[in-house]
Amino acid sequence: MNYKIAVLAGDGIGPEVMDEAIKVLKTLESKSDISFSFEEGLVGGSAWQVTKSHLPKETIKICENSQAILFGSVGGPIEEADHPKWSGCEINSILALRKHFNFFINIRPLKLFKSLNDHCILKESLIRKGFDILCLRELSEGIYFGKKETKEIDGQRVAFDQMFYTEGTIEKIAHRAFEIARTRKKKVTSVDKANVLECGKLWREVVTRVSKEYPECTLEHLLVDNASMQLILRPSEFDVLLCPNMFGDILSDEVSVFTGSLGMLASASINKEGFGLYEPPGGSAYDLAGLNVANPIGQILSAALMLKISFGLDKEHDRIVNAVEEVLSIQYRTGDIYTSTSSCKEVSTEEMGDAICKLLK
Numbered sequence: 001m002n003y004k005i006a007v008l009a010g011d012g013i014g015p016e017v018m019d020e021a022i023k024v025l026k027t028l029e030s031k032s033d034i035s036f037s038f039e040e041g042l043v044g045g046s047a048w049q050v051t052k053s054h055l056p057k058e059t060i061k062i063c064e065n066s067q068a069i070l071f072g073s074v075g076g077p078i079e080e081a082d083h084p085k086w087s088g089c090e091i092n093s094i095l096a097l098r099k100h101f102n103f104f105i106n107i108r109p110l111k112l113f114k115s116l117n118d119h120c121i122l123k124e125s126l127i128r129k130g131f132d133i134l135c136l137r138e139l140s141e142g143i144y145f146g147k148k149e150t151k152e153i154d155g156q157r158v159a160f161d162q163m164f165y166t167e168g169t170i171e172k173i174a175h176r177a178f179e180i181a182r183t184r185k186k187k188v189t190s191v192d193k194a195n196v197l198e199c200g201k202l203w204r205e206v207v208t209r210v211s212k213e214y215p216e217c218t219l220e221h222l223l224v225d226n227a228s229m230q231l232i233l234r235p236s237e238f239d240v241l242l243c244p245n246m247f248g249d250i251l252s253d254e255v256s257v258f259t260g261s262l263g264m265l266a267s268a269s270i271n272k273e274g275f276g277l278y279e280p281p282g283g284s285a286y287d288l289a290g291l292n293v294a295n296p297i298g299q300i301l302s303a304a305l306m307l308k309i310s311f312g313l314d315k316e317h318d319r320i321v322n323a324v325e326e327v328l329s330i331q332y333r334t335g336d337i338y339t340s341t342s343s344c345k346e347v348s349t350e351e352m353g354d355a356i357c358k359l360l361k
């Protein structure tokens, strides 16, 4: 079976970490009967350099003709933010892609690899059992997409951001959460603010109704303020974390910090037809670009996530995750997860990619 992938490496460390993810996919290809065809597209500042557009039409076409998008990162150095090459780069490229393909769910696995326990900022007693949380964030509604207005009332400016949620949207993401949960630890924690917000009441009501169709799963409701505390106090008790847009934005970043490094993370954005874009949630990290020191694991895990979600290749996903687990257990470390006090071996971006390929069973 052949799978067609649009590869948009982008800027900064994007191309370096993308090379390693492609290397891993090609190694997997050589060790199985699956094949991939990769078509590269320009995006971000590197696209602007050639076409004066951050998202050329040609790139959109490549994405439309593929079964999934593997995305690196876009954006320039902060001090050059006003240069036309970088100005509006993220909005014009990644946000435009999200809009074009109507991505409505963001999925972020938040797993603490056992060998990285000493990089977790939480106390040892809180992470003894580890954690493996899958955060599902609704992406298309909520306060970010409601009507916005700033107007003068009684001599001072008042700002309004309307929050809205549609029953059908909640229903769709809730089904997705339970479908995923039943392949994992069968637990969904739904986050809302049902005590004060109408959106929260509807969210809770719809999620509860959908849960009845999945009797093998348990459902827990948490108010968002309590959820932010419980994630710190008992991270190992969470499985699928189902969040409206803004709460997911905040909570997924909170838990990201516990995993050790931004360079370890993967994410997926999915539309209602199941088409997805896979990317590490970090940026183009210009402090590391060109030095062969960035951590490629987030990009490699994003490729693994693509195999699982877009192509249904669960075993191949697990093979990559196991190889990552193993490379960490033999103490291979890029700079962001290196500790000089332990028996760590500091490796380059390329060496990390090579080691993961070697360990791929």
Ligand code: NAD
Binding pocket: 013, 017, 072, 073, 074, 075, 076, 077, 078, 090, 094, 262, 263, 264, 281, 282, 283, 284, 285, 286, 287, 288, 293, 294, 295, 296, 298, 336
């Ligand atoms: P950043 O995520 O690029 O970097 C933040 C910190 O995390 C830096 O210290 C960086 O070295 C580290 N880091 C990130 N990825 C890493 C990796 N793979 N390995 C090791 N360390 C890693 O955030 P920033 O510096 O605020 O932004 C840089 C540029 O990226 C900006 O132009 C910003 O707009 C853009 N950005 C793009 C995306 C995206 O493409 N989706 C997301 C966030 C930021």
